[in-house]
Each structure stands twice: as C-alpha cells, then as structure tokens.
Amino acid sequence: MTFQEGPAAAPVPDAGGHPAHAYARAIVRGLELAMLVVLVAVLVIAAGELARRSTLTGLAEEAVSRLPLAATALRGELDKQRALPAILSEDPTVREALRGNAAATLLVDEKLRRLQLSTRAAVIYVIDRDGRTIAASNFEETTSFVGRNYRFRRYFEGALAQGSAEQVALGTVSGRPGVYIARRVGASAETAEGVVVLKVELDDLEADWKAGGAPIYVADSRGIVVATSVPDWRFKTLRELSGEEAAEIRDSLQFGTGPLEPLPLKADSAFPGLVVDAGGRQFVDASAPVVGGLPGWRLHLLLPTVAPVAAAQSLARLVAGLAVALVLAAAALVLRRLSRRRAERAEEARRAIELEAKVADRTRDLGAANDRLTAEIGERARAEARVLSLRDDLAQANRLATLGQITAGVAHEINQPLAAIRTYSENAGLFLDRGDVETARANLATVVGLTRRIAEITDTLRGFARRGDAVQAPVEIEAAVDGALLILGSRIHASPAQVVRRSGAGGAAVLASRVRLEQVLVNLVRNALDALGEAPGGRVEIATAADEDGVRLTIADNGPGISDSVRATLFTPFATTKPNGLGLGLVIAGDIVTELGGTLRLDAGRAEGAAFTIELPRGRAP
Numbered sequence: 001m002t003f004q005e006g007p008a009a010a011p012v013p014d015a016g017g018h019p020a021h022a023y024a025r026a027i028v029r030g031l032e033l034a035m036l037v038v039l040v041a042v043l044v045i046a047a048g049e050l051a052r053r054s055t056l057t058g059l060a061e062e063a064v065s066r067l068p069l070a071a072t073a074l075r076g077e078l079d080k081q082r083a084l085p086a087i088l089s090e091d092p093t094v095r096e097a098l099r100g101n102a103a104a105t106l107l108v109d110e111k112l113r114r115l116q117l118s119t120r121a122a123v124i125y126v127i128d129r130d131g132r133t134i135a136a137s138n139f140e141e142t143t144s145f146v147g148r149n150y151r152f153r154r155y156f157e158g159a160l161a162q163g164s165a166e167q168v169a170l171g172t173v174s175g176r177p178g179v180y181i182a183r184r185v186g187a188s189a190e191t192a193e194g195v196v197v198l199k200v201e202l203d204d205l206e207a208d209w210k211a212g213g214a215p216i217y218v219a220d221s222r223g224i225v226v227a228t229s230v231p232d233w234r235f236k237t238l239r240e241l242s243g244e245e246a247a248e249i250r251d252s253l254q255f256g257t258g259p260l261e262p263l264p265l266k267a268d269s270a271f272p273g274l275v276v277d278a279g280g281r282q283f284v285d286a287s288a289p290v291v292g293g294l295p296g297w298r299l300h301l302l303l304p305t306v307a308p309v310a311a312a313q314s315l316a317r318l319v320a321g322l323a324v325a326l327v328l329a330a331a332a333l334v335l336r337r338l339s340r341r342r343a344e345r346a347e348e349a350r351r352a353i354e355l356e357a358k359v360a361d362r363t364r365d366l367g368a369a370n371d372r373l374t375a376e377i378g379e380r381a382r383a384e385a386r387v388l389s390l391r392d393d394l395a396q397a398n399r400l401a402t403l404g405q406i407t408a409g410v411a412h413e414i415n416q417p418l419a420a421i422r423t424y425s426e427n428a429g430l431f432l433d434r435g436d437v438e439t440a441r442a443n444l445a446t447v448v449g450l451t452r453r454i455a456e457i458t459d460t461l462r463g464f465a466r467r468g469d470a471v472q473a474p475v476e477i478e479a480a481v482d483g484a485l486l487i488l489g490s491r492i493h494a495s496p497a498q499v500v501r502r503s504g505a506g507g508a509a510v511l512a513s514r515v516r517l518e519q520v521l522v523n524l525v526r527n528a529l530d531a532l533g534e535a536p537g538g539r540v541e542i543a544t545a546a547d548e549d550g551v552r553l554t555i556a557d558n559g560p561g562i563s564d565s566v567r568a569t570l571f572t573p574f575a576t577t578k579p580n581g582l583g584l585g586l587v588i589a590g591d592i593v594t595e596l597g598g599t600l601r602l603d604a605g606r607a608e609g610a611a612f613t614i615e616l617p618r619g620r621a622p
C-alpha cells in the first residue's frame with residue numbers, strides 16, 4: 001500500500017492533463033482508500049478480538065478465584081449439621097425410643113423439635129430398622145414424618161449398611177430438596193436399631209449465591225444439579241442419562257417425578273471453558289470439586305461474559321480506532337509536510353531558474369548597455385577631440401583676430417618711425433650735400449634709434465604670432481612663480497618695492513608650457529613694478545591657491561591702480577600709458593592663459609592698486 005500523493009517515480013509533467021491519466025489516478029486512489037478502510041477494519045476487529053480473549057481469560061481467572069468461597073460456604077453448611085445425627089445416634093433416649101419405649105419416644109420428639117429449631121435444620125427424624133419413622137422434629141405438624149416409611153431411601157440403606165450416608169433428594173412430604181445426612185444407631189449392620197436422619201435445606205446458601213450475581217450450581221457424581229442459585233437448573237443433568245439410570249433415580253424418588261432434563265448449558269467452542277445458556281447468554285464456566293461435600297460433587301461458577309466482553313471490546317475498538325486515527329492523522333501530517341516541502345523545493349527550483357533567466361537577461365542587457373557605453377565613450381572621445389581641435393582653432397582664430405588688430409596698430413606704429421626715418425634720411429642727405437656731416441650723423445643716429453624701435457615691435461610680434469604648440473606638461477604653479485621671480489631678479493633688486501609671496505597652492509600643477517606660463521607671470525609682475533615706479537612703500541603680492549578643480553594665482557600691487565579709461569582698452573594691443581611701452585604684454589598674457597584653458601582678469605572693486613587673477617584648470621599627467 002502506498003500513501004504517496006501523486007506519482008512517486010519520475011514526475012509526469014502532463015499527468016493531470018490527460019484524461020486517461022486522471023482516470024488511472026482516480027482508480028489508484030480508490031484502491032488505496034479501499035485498502036485503508038480494510039486495514040482500519042482489520043485493526044479494529046483484531047483489537048476487539050484481543051480484548052475479548054484477554055477479558056475471557058480474566059473472567060476465567062476471576063471465576064476460579066471465586067470458587068473456593070462458594071465451595072467453603074457449602075461445606076461449612078454441611079459440616080455444621082453433620083455432627084448432630086452422629087451425636088443423636090449415640091443418645092440412649094433415642095435407643096430407648098427405638099426399642100419401643102413410648103415415654104422415650106415422646107422425649108425424643110421433643111428433643112428433635114428443639115434441636116431442629118436451634119440448628120435451623122429442615123427436619124430431624126429417627127427411623128427404626130424397618131424404615132418406619134418413630135420420632136420427628138415435626139411430630140406436631142400436619143406434615144409430620146412420624147409413621148412414614150423411608151425404607152426406599154438410599155440414605156437409609158446406606159446408613160444401615162455403612163454407618164452413615166448422605167444423599168440429595170426431594171422431600172416426599174415437603175417436596176423441597178435437601179441433603180439428607182443419615183447415621184446408624186448401633187455398632188454394626190447386624191445390630192442396627194435404626195437410623196437418625198437430618199435434612200439440610202440449602203435455600204439460604206443458594207440465596208447467598210444468587211445475591212453474589214454469578215450463577216452457581218453443584219453437580220453430583222452423575223452430573224445432576226443438586227444445588228444451584230438458578231432454581232430452573234435444579235435436578236437438570238449435565239449429560240444425557242441412560243433410561244436405566246433415570247429409572248433407578250425415579251425409583252428412589254430421589255428427585256421426585258421430574259423429567260431429569262439436560263441442563264440448558266452448551267459448551268461454546270469459541271473459547272475453552274465457555275458455555276451458552278438457552279437464552280444465548282454466554283458464561284465462563286469454572287468448576288472445582290467440593291472438598292467435604294458429597295462424593296463426586298463439583299461446584300460450577302458461571303460469570304456472564306457478554307457485558308464485560310462488550311465493554312472491553314468497545315473500549316479496545318475505540319482505542320484502536322483512535323490510535324489508527326492518530327497514526328493516520330500523523331501520517332497525513334507527515335505526507336502534507338513532505339508534499340509541501342516538495343512543492344517548496346519545486347518552487348525554489350522554479351525561482352532559481354527564473355532568477356537565472358533574469359540574470360542572463362540582465363547580463364545580456366548589461367552587455368548591450370556596455371556596448372552602448374563603449375560606443376558612447378568612443379563618441380565622446382571623438383567629440384572631445386573635436387572640441388579640443390575646435391578650441392585650438394578658436395585660439396588660433398582669436399590670435400589671428402588679435403593679429404589683425406595688431407597689424408593695424410603696427411602699420412600705425414611703424415608708419416611714424418618710417419616717415420621719420422625717411423625725413424631724417426632725406427635731411428641727412430641734404431646735410432651731407434651741404435657738408436654738415438655732424439648733423440647728418442646725428443640724423444642717422446636717430447634713424448638707427450627708430451629702426452631699433454621697429455625691430456623691437458617686430459620681435460615681440462614674431463613671438464606672439466608663433467602658434468602655441470610648445471610642449472605641455474604638468475607644471476607646479478609655485479615652481480612657475482619661482483622661475484618668473486628668477487627672471488625678474490635684477491629688476492626686483494633695482495626696485496624699492498617689496499615682492500611678497502603667499503603660497504597656498506602646495507604642489508598643485510597645471511598643464512602648460514613652463515616658459516609660456518613664466519612669460520605671463522613676468523609680464524604681470526613687471527607691470528606691477530612699473531606702476532609702483534620709484535615711490536617708497538611699494539609692494540607686490542603674489543598669492544596662489546588650489547582646490548579640487550583648479551589653481552588660482554593673483555598678482556596685486558598697491559600702486560596707483562588703473563583708471564577707467566585705461567581699463568576700457570586694457571586687453572587691446574598697443575594700449576599703453578608708458579613712454580616706452582608696447583601695449584602688448586597683457587594681450588599676449590591673456591592669449592597664453594586662454595590657450596591653457598584658463599582666464600586672466602583684472603580684479604574689480606579694489607580700494608588701492610591693481611590686481612590681476614589667473615585661473616587655470618588643474619593639470620594632470622595625460
């Protein structure tokens with residue numbers, strides 16, 4: 001039998017779907033259920049049977065244990081009465097009466113009556129040798145035994161022959177059963193004078209037995225019930241009597257004229273020691289010989305089995321049913337757990353597969369995103385390259401525009417000395433013609449001075465016009481300041497002004513050509529020194545600072561500052577207030593800073609002097 005839910009072997013994915021499968025499964029389920037029902041029934045029946053057997057065994061033991069009490073009571077009842085006939089058989093008055101003494105007979109009658117009353121014997125009487133009753137305890141009653149002949153009684157013959165005899169019989173007068181205890185008067189059968197008889201009725205004992213609840217009976221050696229708590233069973237036989245036996249018993253009037261029917265108890269083959277009565281009631285039948293009873297007596301005690309067996313069986317069946325129910329419930333629970341765990345595992349597996357699929361999807365997505373990103377990065381790099389080249393182009397365009405302005409200025413700047421050179425040269429020629437060599441030489445010296453001036457202008461412009469393709473590398477800003485101050489060393493030395501540094505950039509570097517950067521710084525510091533001139537108390541401060549993104553450098557002075565008119569043309573070429581100035585320094589400085597990706601500006605709103613600030617992006621090694 002299998003308690004498995006669903007197929008135990010390899011799972012069939014579409015098991016539920018196919019109608020043939022569903023039908024087969026329903027049949028298997030039905031068979032399982034039927035087997036379960038049969039199993040439960042067998043268990044319950046087996047439990048009932050076990051309970052029945054153990055109850056019967058217990059009842060048999062109980063019956064056996066109750067036997068001695070019933071037997072002892074019977075024996076006690078008999079023993080109590082046995083002494084009296086023995087004593088009376090020795091009584092001289094009884095002998096006298098038996099010998100025909102009328103007075104003695106009267107005395108015996110009276111004695112027997114008293115004895116009967118005090119011993120609660122049924123009746124006591126004396127029979128002479130011929131079987132005739134000569135004295136009786138009931139001599140006064142209408143049912144008096146006196147004069148009756150009991151020669152036919154077996155106890156009479158037995159007592160005469162053997163000295164004593166006991167017999168169970170129905171009273172011929174009373175019609176009541178009893179045990180007759182007889183004693184011979186006289187030493188031997190030959191000298192016997194008569195017999196003393198005492199009848200014991202067992203009614204009280206039988207009533208006690210009846211009160212005990214369990215049917216009890218005593219069977220004699222021939223299997224005839226001689227005493228019983230069930231009146232109907234009296235004088236019934238345990239076995240079939242032969243016609244001869246029955247006739248003999250009737251002859252002795254032992255049991256009246258009763259039919260001597262068989263006892264309505266049949267052995268039950270279901271269990272050893274079981275009997276069933278006419279009404280179908282079942283008993284456990286325990287028996288034992290009655291020691292001290294009449295020879296061959298056997299006492300039977302019957303305990304009804306039906307009620308206790310039924311009670312025990314129903315209890316056992318209930319317990320078995322409950323146990324089976326518990327086991328089934330536990331099994332169902334375990335199965336439920338197992339199937340739930342199986343479902344959970346399946347669910348986990350399903351989730352794992354789902355997760356794997358998701359991961360694969362994500363990986364694919366990520367791959368695609370990565371590809372897109374790579375493409376974007378490439379695109380951006382290309383764009384940056386384009387921007388860079390654009391910026392270079394812009395710087396160049398700016399420079400060319402500046403150059404355009406410069407060219408116009410240069411034309412103007414150079415035209416004057418050129419015109420002067422022409423005039424001075426022409427005049428020098430005239431002076432030579434006149435022989436005035438001195439003046440001619442002076443004119444020529446002026447011409448030389450003018451050409452030097454023109455050379456100065458063209459040199460500066462050549463430097464400016466050179467494209468900013470000098471090698472760029474990270475340059476520490478402090479090192480650039482050092483370089484600029486070195487170049488300006490003699491100039492600073494000659495000036496009364498004080499140059500002060502406030503270094504806050506640490507090792508911060510910018511990406512630049514060091515020479516060009518120094519050129520910017522030299523220009524700005526020189527302008528400051530120019531502005532301060534020879535005035536005392538002049539001061540130039542070079543301050544640096546750096547943050548995450550960039551570097552800032554400020555060159556400030558406490559000179560006269562820059563007037564609004566100068567400020568308007570500050571970064572235009574040839575704007576100068578200096579007698580020998582070219583007005584190109586700031587223009588070129590601004591151009592270089594722009595080329596490095598930074599800004600150069602005049603700080604606005606200062607109380608005194610002028611300050612220029614350069615801001616450059618941080619340079620990192622490419």
Ligand code: ADP
Binds near residue numbers: 561562575583
């Ligand atoms: P140059 O020095 O040849 O005149 P620049 O372009 O360097 O040419 O300077 C332009 C003008 O700007 C200067 O002539 C001067 O009037 C003014 N200037 C520059 N720096 C300062 C400064 N620190 N203080 C006052 N004026 C200044």
